[in-house]
Amino acid sequence: MNWTLALPEIVLAVLGMAILMFGVLQKRHNPFHLASMLTVGAFLVAGMLVIAGPEGLGYHGQFTSDPFSRFVQVLVLVASSLTVIASLDYNDHANLRRFEFPVLILFATVGMLVMAGASNLMTLYVGLELQSLSIYVLAAFARDELRSTEAGLKYFVLGSLASGLLLYGISLVYGFSGTMEFDKLAMTLADPTKVSAGLIVGIVFIVAGLAFKVSAVPFHMWTPDVYEGAPTPVTLLMGTAPKVAAMALLVRAMATPFGHLLGQWQQLIVLVSIASMLLGALAAIGQKNIKRLMAYSSIGHMGYVLIGLAAGTPNGIRGVLIYLVTYVFMNAGTFACIIAMRRRGRSLERISDLGGLGKTDPMLAMWLTVFMFSMAGIPPFAGFWGKYFIFTAAVQSGMWALAVIGVLTSVIGAFYYIRIIKVMYFDTAEAAFDPRSASLSTLAAVSGLFTTLFFVFPAPLVGAAEAAAKVLFG
Amino acid sequence: MIAAVAFYVFALILLASAVMVVSARNPVHSVLFLILAFFNAAALFLLAGAEFLAMILVIVYVGAVAVLFLFVVMMLDVNFAELRSGFQRYTPIGLAIGFVLAAELFIVFGGWKIAPDEMSLRFAPTAANVNNTAQLGKLIYTDYIFLFQTAGLVLLVAMIGAIVLTLRDRQTSRHQNIARQIARIPADTLEMVSVRSGAGMTEIGIRRPKVEAAVPEVEHATTDHDHGAH
Numbered sequence: 211m212n213w214t215l216a217l218p219e220i221v222l223a224v225l226g227m228a229i230l231m232f233g234v235l236q237k238r239h240n241p242f243h244l245a246s247m248l249t250v251g252a253f254l255v256a257g258m259l260v261i262a263g264p265e266g267l268g269y270h271g272q273f274t275s276d277p278f279s280r281f282v283q284v285l286v287l288v289a290s291s292l293t294v295i296a297s298l299d300y301n302d303h304a305n306l307r308r309f310e311f312p313v314l315i316l317f318a319t320v321g322m323l324v325m326a327g328a329s330n331l332m333t334l335y336v337g338l339e340l341q342s343l344s345i346y347v348l349a350a351f352a353r354d355e356l357r358s359t360e361a362g363l364k365y366f367v368l369g370s371l372a373s374g375l376l377l378y379g380i381s382l383v384y385g386f387s388g389t390m391e392f393d394k395l396a397m398t399l400a401d402p403t404k405v406s407a408g409l410i411v412g413i414v415f416i417v418a419g420l421a422f423k424v425s426a427v428p429f430h431m432w433t434p435d436v437y438e439g440a441p442t443p444v445t446l447l448m449g450t451a452p453k454v455a456a457m458a459l460l461v462r463a464m465a466t467p468f469g470h471l472l473g474q475w476q477q478l479i480v481l482v483s484i485a486s487m488l489l490g491a492l493a494a495i496g497q498k499n500i501k502r503l504m505a506y507s508s509i510g511h512m513g514y515v516l517i518g519l520a521a522g523t524p525n526g527i528r529g530v531l532i533y534l535v536t537y538v539f540m541n542a543g544t545f546a547c548i549i550a551m552r553r554r555g556r557s558l559e560r561i562s563d564l565g566g567l568g569k570t571d572p573m574l575a576m577w578l579t580v581f582m583f584s585m586a587g588i589p590p591f592a593g594f595w596g597k598y599f600i601f602t603a604a605v606q607s608g609m610w611a612l613a614v615i616g617v618l619t620s621v622i623g624a625f626y627y628i629r630i631i632k633v634m635y636f637d638t639a640e641a642a643f644d645p646r647s648a649s650l651s652t653l654a655a656v657s658g659l660f661t662t663l664f665f666v667f668p669a670p671l672v673g674a675a676e677a678a679a680k681v682l683f684g
Numbered sequence: 685m686i687a688a689v690a691f692y693v694f695a696l697i698l699l700a701s702a703v704m705v706v707s708a709r710n711p712v713h714s715v716l717f718l719i720l721a722f723f724n725a726a727a728l729f730l731l732a733g734a735e736f737l738a739m740i741l742v743i744v745y746v747g748a749v750a751v752l753f754l755f756v757v758m759m760l761d762v763n764f765a766e767l768r769s770g771f772q773r774y775t776p777i778g779l780a781i782g783f784v785l786a787a788e789l790f791i792v793f794g795g796w797k798i799a800p801d802e803m804s805l806r807f808a809p810t811a812a813n814v815n816n817t818a819q820l821g822k823l824i825y826t827d828y829i830f831l832f833q834t835a836g837l838v839l840l841v842a843m844i845g846a847i848v849l850t851l852r853d854r855q856t857s858r859h860q861n862i863a864r865q866i867a868r869i870p871a872d873t874l875e876m877v878s879v880r881s882g883a884g885m886t887e888i889g890i891r892r893p894k895v896e897a898a899v900p901e902v903e904h905a906t907t908d909h910d911h912g913a914h
Contacts, residue, residue, distance in 0.1 A: 216830065223837055230844070269830040310848045317841045324834055336834045343838055347845035362849075382792075408792045 215268040215275045218259040218283065219323045225252040226316040233309030242307040246298055249312035250291050253319065257287045260323075267329060271391040274329040281678040282326040282458040285535055289451035290319040292542040292653060297443035299647040300549045304441060304557070306352060314351075315447060318344035322455035329466075331380045331390040331416075334459055338376070338423065341452055342369050348447065349440040361439025368432045372422035379415025382408055395467035402470075410474055416463060417478055423456035424512045425505075427485035437505035442557070445501055446545035449508050450538045457512070457534060461519055461527055465682040472522045479520040484615055486513030491622040499559050500548055503626065504541075507585060510623055511537055517612050518600045526603040527679035528672070533596035535671060536584070536664065540593055543657030544581045547574055550654070552644045561630060566639025574646065575634045577658040582631050584661045586624035592664035599672075691731055698724035709765075711757045719750045736817040 229248045233241045260283045267274045294312050301307050321340030328334040346369060350362020384390050386409040387398050398404055422429035437445045464475055490510020497503040515537075518530035551558045567575040584591035597620060604613040664671075701724065704717040722745045729738035824832050 227840075270827050272828070272830050308848070310844055314841065314844060314848070317837060317844075320837060321834075332828075332831055333834075336831050336838065340834060340838045340841065343841050343845065347841070347848060350849055353849050407794075411788075411792050 212264065212266055212268040214264055215266060216273050216327070217263055218256040219320055219327075221259055222252055222256040222316065222323065223320050225255065226313055226320065229309070229316065230313050233313065236309075240307050241309040242301065242311070243298065245309035246294050246312040249294050249316050252316060253287045253291045253294075256319075256323070257284055260284055260287070267393070271393060272330040272333045273324070273327050275327055276678075276681045277674070278458070278462065278678040278681045279327040281531060281674055282454060283323050285454050285538060286319060286322045286326065286451045289454060289538045289542065290315055290322075290447070292538075292657070293443055293447040293451070295649050295653055296446055296542070296546055296549055297441075298649045300441065300443050300557075303552065303555060304352060306441060308351075311348070311351060314344045314348050318348070318447070319451065322451055325455040325459045328459060328462070329392045331383065331392075331463075334463065335373075335377060335380060338456070338459070339373065341455060342373070342423070345444070345448060345452060348444045349436060351444065352441050357439035358441060361436045364432055364439075365436045368422070372419045372429065375415050375422070376419025379412045379417075379419060382412030382415065386412065392462070392467040396469060399468065399470045405471060405474075410471075413468055413471065413475055414478065417460070417475060417482075420456055420460045420463070421482055424453055424460065424515075425509055426482045426512050426516060427489050427509065428482070430486070430489065430509050433509060434502045434505040437508075438499055438501045438559075442501070442545060442549050445504070446542060449504065449541045449545070453508065453512065454534045454538060457515055457519075457530065461530060462682060464519060465522075465527065469683070476520055476522060479516050480609070480612060483513045483516035483520055483612065486510060486516065487616060487619040488513075491619040494623070494626050497626070498561055500551075500561050500564075500630075501559055503561065503630075504544065504548075507623070507627075508541070510619065511585075513619070514597060514600055514616055517604050517609070517616055520612060521603045521607040521609060523603060523607055524676070524679045524683050525606055526600070527682060528675045529596070529599035529603045531675035531678055532599050532668075532672060535675075536592035536596040536661070539657045539660045540581050540584045543577060543654050543661065544585070546650050546653040546657065547578045547581070550574055550643060550646045550650050553641060555644065561633060562637075563640065564630065564633050565637035566634070567643075568635035569639050570642035571646075573651075574643070574654070577654040578634065579631050580658045580661055582627040586627040587620045588624070590662075590665045592661040595664060595668060687731060691728065694724045694727040694731070698728065711762070712754070715750060715754045715757055718753065719746050722746045722750060734816055736820055 225248075229245050229252065232248070233245050236244075260280050263275055263280075265275050265277075294315055297311060297315075301311060318341050321337050321342075321344065324333060324337030325341060328337055346362055346366040349365050350359050352358035380390065383395070386406050387395055387404070389395055389398065399409075418429060421427075422432075425433040437448065440448065464479070468475060486509050490506050490508075490513055494503050494506035494510070497506060511533075515530050515533050518526040518528075518533065520526070521529075548559070549557075551563060553563075564578075567578070580591060584593035587594045587597045589595075597616070601613045601616055604610075604616070698721055701717040701720040705714050705721060708714045708717060722741055726738040726741040726746075729735075729741060
C-alpha cells in the first residue's frame with residue numbers, strides 16, 4: 211500500500227492540529243494573525259507536496275493521485291490561501307480575531323483535498339462532510355450576529371438534507387452494482403445489461419446531492435441567504451474553493467464510474483445547467499446587496515461550468531478546469547473589493563454605496579471594473595477565455611442549443627455587472643471609504659493582474675488542464 | 685427453532701417499542717422505550733452472529749447516547765405537545781408524498797436482479813476461523829484506515845465548532861488569582877490572642893476571626909483597567 215499518496219492531506223491535517231495547539235496554549239497575545247500566517251505556510255507546504263508527490267491509486271482503491279486531482283488540489287490550496295489573507299483585515303474590524311478561524315479553513319481544505327482525490331463513493335462522502343462541517347461552523351462564526359447564525363443554521367439544515375440525498379444515492383448505487391470503487395463501477399457498468407433502473411435513480415440522487423454543494427439551480431435556495439449572512443471572507447471561501455472541489459467531484463464521479471452512462475446523466479446536467487444560467491442572469495438584476503448579487507452570479511457561473519461537463523469530452527472537462535481557475539481569481543478579487551467597502555469602521559454591502567468610487571478611490575474602482583468585465587465575459591479578461599473554452603467544447607459536441615443559451619444569458623448577465631461599473635463612475639460621489647489595508651490591496655492586485663494578463667501566457671494552464679482532463683477519459 | 689422464536693420475540697418487542705418512542709406522550713418514556721429498542725436490536729445482532737456490534741450497540745447507544753438524550757430531555761424544557769401540533773394538519777400531504785415515494789421505490793426495486801458474479805462483491809468473504817471482532821478490526825484499521833482517520837477529523841472539527849460557537853468567558857466566573865493568594869499574609873485572617881485558662885470565648889470578646897467583606901472575584905479583561913479600585 212502506497213500511503214505517501216495522501217501525504218499532502220496527512221501533513222496538512224497534522225499541521226492544522228499543531229496550529230490549533232499553538233493557538234490554545236498561546237495566552238499572552240491574540241494568536242489570530244500568527245495562526246493565519248502559519249495556516250498559509252501550511253498550505254504552501256501542502257501545495258509543494260501535491261506537486262512533488264507520486265501518482266497512483268492507493269489505500270485499497272479509496273484514494274487516488276493523478277494530474278486531475280493535483281490540478282484541483284493546487285487550485286483549492288490557492289483559493290484557501292487567498293481566503294485566509296482576505297480574512298486578516300475583515301476579522302480585525304469585525305471583532306472576529308480568533309485563531310479557530312484559519313484552523314477551520316485549514317480542515318475544510320483537508321476535506322477538499324480528499325474530495326479531489328476521491329476514487330471511492332465513501333471517500334467522496336467523508337471528504338465532503340469534512341469540508342461542509344467546517345464551513346457550517348465558519349458561516350455562523352460571527353455568533354453574536356443574528357444574520358450569521360441564521361446563515362450557519364440554514365446552511366447546516368439544508369446541507370444535511372443534501373448529504374442525506376447523496377448517501378441514499380450512494381446506497382442505491384452500491385446495492386445495484388455491488389461496489390463503491392470508481393474503477394470497479396466503471397468496469398461493471400461497461401456492460402449495458404448490468405444497468406438497472408435502481409442504479410439510474412441512485413445516480414440522480416448523487417447528482418442532486420452534489421448539485422446542492424455547487425448551488426446549481428433546483429438546489430440553490432440556500433445560496434443568497436447564506437452568502438449574505440456569513441462573514442464576508444467566509445462568503446469568499448464558499449464562492450471559490452468548495453465550489454471547485456465539489457465541481458471536481460461531480461466531474462470525476464460522472465466521467466469515471468458512470469462514464470459509460472453518458473446518455474443517462476447528460477440530460478440531467480443539461481437541464482440543471484440551463485436552469486442555473488437563466489436564474490443566475492435574471493434573478494441578479496433586482497439585487498441591491500452586493501453579496502446577494504455575487505450569490506446569484508455564482509449560481510450562473512456554475513451553470514456555465516456545467517456546460518463543459520454536459521459536453522462529456524476531454525475538451526469540455528478542460529474548459530471546466532480553466533473556467534474554475536479564472537472564476538477563483540475573479541471571485542477572490544471581487545470579494546477583496548467588497549471587504550474594502552467600509553466607512554468609519556462599518557462594513558457596507560449595498561451596491562449604491564459604491565457611488566462615485568471612480569473619483570474617491572480610482573485604484574479600487576479600476577480593479578473592481580476589471581473583475582466585473584471579466585465576470586461578464588468581455589475579452590481580453592480571463593473570464594472571457596473560460597467561457598470561450600466551455601462554449602467551443604459544447605459546439606464541438608454538437609450542443610448548439612446549450613452554447614446559444616449560454617451566450618444569451620451572459621449578455622443578460624453583463625447588464626448587472628456593468629451597472630456596478632456605471633454606479634462607480636457615473637453616480638454622485640459619496641464619502642470616501644476608509645483607507646484599505648495592505649493585505650486587501652495585494653489580494654485585489656494579484657487577482658486583478660491574473661485576470662488581466664491571463665491571455666498573454668495561457669499555455670501552461672491550458673496544457674495542465676488538458677493533461678488533467680485526459681486522465682478521466684484514459 | 686429456539687433461535688427463530690427468539691428472533692420473533694425480540695423483533696416484535698423492537699417494533700412495538702419503536703412505535704412507542706414516536707407515540708408516547710411523555711418524552712422521558714420515549715427515551716426509555718428507545719433504550720428498550722436498542723437492547724432488542726442488540727439481541728438481534730447477537731442472533732445474527734455479530735457479537736461485537738451487539739456489545740457496541742449496548743455500550744455506545746444505551747450507555748452514552750440514550751443517557752445523554754435522557755439528560756437533554758429532562759434538563760431542557762421542550763414543549764413536545766407544541767412540536768407535535770402540526771401533526772394533524774400535515775398528515776394528509778405527508779401520506780400522499782410517502783405513497784408516491786413508496787410507489788416509485790416499488791417500481792425501482794421491481795428491476796432488482798441478483799447477478800451471480802456480483803454476489804462475491806456484495807458480501808465480504810468471511811473466513812471461518814476469524815471472529816467478527818478481528819475482521820471488523822482489520823476492515824476499519826487496515827483496509828479503511830484512510831476513511832477512519834478522515835472521519836476522526838470530522839469529529840475533531842465538530843468539537844472545535846461546538847467550542848467556537850458556544851464557549852464564552854463568563855464575566856462572573858471565579859478564577860483562581862494566584863498573585864492574590866501569595867500576597868496574603870497570616871495577619872490578614874489570623875489574630876493571635878492569649879487566652880486565660882478556663883475562660884469562654886464570649887468573655888474574651890472574640891467570636892470569630894476577622895472576616896474581610898466578601899467581594900466576588902471579577903477577573904476579566906473588562907475590569908482590568910480599574911485594578912487600583914480593589
